[in-house]
Amino acid sequence: xxxxDGKVAVVTGGTYGIGRAVSVRAAAEGAKVVIGARGQQAGxxxxxxxxxxxxxxxxxxxxxxxxxxxxALIGGTIAAYGRLDLACNNAGIGGERQLIxxxxxxxxxxxxxxxxxxxxxxxKLELQQMLKVGGGSIVNMASANGLIGTALFTAYTASKHGxxxxxxxxxxxxxxxxxxxxxxxxxxxxxxxxxxxxxVGSESRKAAMDFHPIGRIGTSEEIAAAVxxxxxxKASYITGTxxxxxxxxxxx
Amino acid sequence: xxxxxVSGGQVSSGEFAGKVALVTGASGGIGRAAALxxxxxxxxxxxxxxxxxxxxxxxxLIAAGGGTASLVLADVSSESDxxxxxxxxxxxxxRLDIAFNNAGIGLFGKTIxxxxxxxxDRIMGVNSTGVFLCLKYEIPAMLESGGGCIVNTxxxxxxxxxxxxxxxxxxxxxxxxxxxxxxxxxxxxxxxxxxxxxxxIDTDINTxxxxxxxxxxxxxxxxxxxxxxxxxxEVAEAVAWLCTDDAAFVHGHAMSxxxxxxxx
Numbered sequence: 185x186x187x188x189d190g191k192v193a194v195v196t197g198g199t200y201g202i203g204r205a206v207s208v209r210a211a212a213e214g215a216k217v218v219i220g221a222r223g224q225q226a227g228x229x230x231x232x233x234x235x236x237x238x239x240x241x242x243x244x245x246x247x248x249x250x251x252x253x254x255x256a257l258i259g260g261t262i263a264a265y266g267r268l269d270l271a272c273n274n275a276g277i278g279g280e281r282q283l284i285x286x287x288x289x290x291x292x293x294x295x296x297x298x299x300x301x302x303x304x305x306x307x308k309l310e311l312q313q314m315l316k317v318g319g320g321s322i323v324n325m326a327s328a329n330g331l332i333g334t335a336l337f338t339a340y341t342a343s344k345h346g347x348x349x350x351x352x353x354x355x356x357x358x359x360x361x362x363x364x365x366x367x368x369x370x371x372x373x374x375x376x377x378x379x380x381x382x383x384v385g386s387e388s389r390k391a392a393m394d395f396h397p398i399g400r401i402g403t404s405e406e407i408a409a410a411v412x413x414x415x416x417x418k419a420s421y422i423t424g425t426x427x428x429x430x431x432x433x434x435x436x
Numbered sequence: 437x438x439x440x441x442v443s444g445g446q447v448s449s450g451e452f453a454g455k456v457a458l459v460t461g462a463s464g465g466i467g468r469a470a471a472l473x474x475x476x477x478x479x480x481x482x483x484x485x486x487x488x489x490x491x492x493x494x495x496x497l498i499a500a501g502g503g504t505a506s507l508v509l510a511d512v513s514s515e516s517d518x519x520x521x522x523x524x525x526x527x528x529x530x531r532l533d534i535a536f537n538n539a540g541i542g543l544f545g546k547t548i549x550x551x552x553x554x555x556x557d558r559i560m561g562v563n564s565t566g567v568f569l570c571l572k573y574e575i576p577a578m579l580e581s582g583g584g585c586i587v588n589t590x591x592x593x594x595x596x597x598x599x600x601x602x603x604x605x606x607x608x609x610x611x612x613x614x615x616x617x618x619x620x621x622x623x624x625x626x627x628x629x630x631x632x633x634x635x636x637i638d639t640d641i642n643t644x645x646x647x648x649x650x651x652x653x654x655x656x657x658x659x660x661x662x663x664x665x666x667x668x669x670e671v672a673e674a675v676a677w678l679c680t681d682d683a684a685f686v687h688g689h690a691m692s693x694x695x696x697x698x699x700x
Contacts, residue, residue, distance in 0.1 A: 352699035359661035359696045371685075397623035402685035409682035418677065421635075421670035423662065424699030425692040432623045435616035435688025 186214030187416040192265040194218045194257065196248050196306060197275030199226035201375030202325065205404035206272050206411050211239030213412055216265050220246030220257040221275065248275045248302030249294070258309040268313040270415045273306045274325035275299075276343075278377060281336040292339045299343035300350070307354055311363060319362030321415045324351050325407075326367040328430045344369075348426055355424030364423040366414045371430030372401035397432030442499040442506065450478030451680050456529045456581075458482045458521075460512050460570060461539030463490025465639030466589065466675075468497070469668035470536050473676045475503030479534065482525045484510045486539075512539045512566030522573040531581040534679050537570040538589040540607075544645040548602040556603050563607035564614075571618050575627060583626030585679045588615050590631040592694045608633075612690050619688030628687050630678050635694025638665040660695035 193210045197203035198219035204226075211217045211234040219241060221227055227243035234241040242264050246257045261268055276299045279291060303324055314320030329337060330344035351367040358365065372378060372392050378401065382389035393400050410427050413419055428434055457474040461467035462483035468490070475481045475498040483498075483505055485491045491507040498505040508524050510517040525532055540563045543555055567588050578584030593601050594608030611631060619629040636656050646653045657665050674693045677683055692698050 352696075355696045355699050356661050360663045397620050398685075398687055399624045406682065406685040410686070413677050413682065418673040420673075421662070421666040421693050421695055422674065422691075424696030425694075427686070427691065428689045429683075429685040430687070430689075431685055432616075432619050432687040435619050 186212065187412060187418070188270065189214035191215045191269040191415075192218070192261065192267050193270035193272070193415070194220060194261055194268060194310065195272045195274060196220045196246065196257070196302070197325075198272075199223055199230045201377060202370070202373060202404045202407045203272070203274040204230055205408035206274060207241065208234060208237070209405070209408040209412050210270070210415075211241055212237060215270060217241040218257070218261040218264065219243045220248070220254075222247050248273075248306060249297040251305045254302070254305045254309055258313060262313060267317050268310060269317065269320050271306065271310040271320070271322045272325065272411050273303045273322065275302055276325060278381070279337065279340050282338070283336065284338045287338055295339035296343050296346075299340070300346040303347050304350060307350065307365070311354070311358060314363050315361065320364075321419075322354070322363070322365045323411045323414050324365070324367045326351065326369045326426060328369050328371045328428065328433050330367065330369050331426065331428065331434050351426070352424045359423055364414075364419070366419075366423060367426045368407060368410050368414070369426045369428040369430065369434075370402055370407050371396055371433040373407055374401055374403050395433070396430065397436060400431065402429055402431065442495050442504070450476065452534070453478030455479045455533040456482065456525065456531050457534035457536065457679075458484065458525055458532060458574070459536045459538060460484045460510070460566070461589070462494050463487040464494075465641055466634065466637060466668045466671045467536070467538040468494045469672035470538065470675045471505065472498060472501065472503075473669075473672040474534065474536075474679075475505055476501060477676060480529060481505040482508055482529070484508045484521055484539070486511050512537075512570060513561035515569055518569040518573050522577050526577050526580070532574060532577040533581060533584050535570065535574045535578075535584065535586045536589070536675055537567045537586065539566055540589055540641070542601075542604050542641050542645075544604075544642070545600050545649065547600065551603050559603045560607050560610075563604070564610040567611050567614055571614060571629075575618070575622060578627050579625060584628075586618070586627065586629045587675050587678050588629070588631040590615065590633045590690055592633050592635045592692065592697050594631070595633055595690060595692075595698055615690065616688045623687060628684070630683075630686055630689045630691060632671060632674050632678070633690045633692045633694065633698070634666060634671045635660055635692070635697040636665045637668060637671055639668050660697055661700065662695035664695070666693060666695060
């Protein structure tokens with residue numbers, strides 16, 4: 185028996201890194217998973233991986249920066265499974281490392297459009313469905329950068345702080361309606377994006393590991409486990425919180 | 437050791453199988469719920485408290501559920517008590533893997549002006565000094581055991597102020613500070629340290645306040661955004677999760693279990 189038996193879950197950005205781990209873990213815990221992401225092939229691969237393990241999943245090509253896409257994702261979820269119980273709004277991008285005075289407005293807008301506006305549109309449409317079934321649980325993928333600043337990541341940091349604020353406000357609005365809204369705030373996590381930025385064996389990777397008090401970065405599976413915990417009834421009194429998984433980074 | 441070890445001899449599998457877990461303030465409320473939760477996950481639980489009857493009852497409940505537990509009476513504000521609590525645990529079970537430093541007292545409804553010096557010393561003694569002493573003696577025992585996981589009971593009042601709870605709030609802010617610092621000091625030595633920050637939880641610690649203030653129970657039930665108080669079991673689930681391998685990257689965190697109160 186899984187922690188999410190009988191539930192229907194949407195995971196955006198659910199084909200790579202943390203999102204993929206969330207999709208896989210959710211299915212392993214018994215949820216029917218609808219994966220919304222941009223890459224068609226990665227979507228098909230993720231569904232195959234879940235089905236091979238005996239789980240159930242559907243892929244719907246989605247760019248969360250486009251509201252129409254998000255509507256199609258949620259609409260498709262209802263069409264396929266008739267309800268929505270759980271959502272992990274995880275789709276996001278990091279952006280170039282740049283000083284604020286060098287960041288173009290276009291770059292800023294595109295990061296905010298995907299990370300923050302995308303999260304807003306997802307939460308809005310998800311809540312509409314969850315209200316219909318009288319409950320639900322939403323987890324937004326914020327970041328340790330949603331709690332502290334990091335030089336050279338202006339837009340990303342701003343977008344993640346925005347997600348934390350959105351999470352808290354949404355939590356308060358729907359607390360008495362059976363819908364919980366929380367954020368997960370990871371530090372560095374072993375993902376394809378991380379390895380691209382900090383290549384294996386590089387000095388920068390060693391420094392990034394060392395930057396975390398426990399001396400390593402997290403795994404996608406660890407973040408996925410936190411999402412599943414917050415989704416589950418074990419977290420029935422937890423809403424509006426930022427569950428931080430960062431190896432002590434923000435305690436410092 | 438007052439009781440035990442008492443064993444129901446049935447729980448041998450689970451996420452805490454083979455682990456030894458210490459719970460202070462285990463005679464009731466959140467501590468009892470956590471002790472039962474650790475036991476149902478397969479841990480051998482050392483229950484500690486100053487309240488003997490409640491402590492016996494927790495041990496009996498664990499045994500009745502098929503788990504293994506013992507009771508060690510200790511006042512966490514006394515260094516010799518804490519030292520002997522850890523000594524007994526190590527002597528009896530040979531290891532310490534999990535510690536839930538939960539013993540605490542509250543004093544509600546007095547302004548800072550009305551608090552006496554004695555109130556201050558008493559509350560800080562149990563809530564702050566108690567957690568300090570537990571950390572001080574648990575950490576070497578955990579290092580000897582090859583690592584461990586510690587969760588302290590802070591409070592929403594450990595993260596923000598709360599009118600009528602000045603000294604309690606100060607004592608819980610201290611718990612949050614010690615949690616973060618201990619986490620940093622032992623980050624690379626295999627010991628994880630976190631705390632939980634509960635909101636309004638319906639436990640016996642509040643009973644004197646409800647009795648002294650008619651209508652307060654109903655009033656406080658409406659305060660959390662969910663429109664109800666939390667249960668000890670809901671906090672215990674968060675504590676248990678923090679002690680699993682799933683939470684291996686969670687370190688130095690104050691985990692709110694408060695129905696959104698801190699978010700307001």
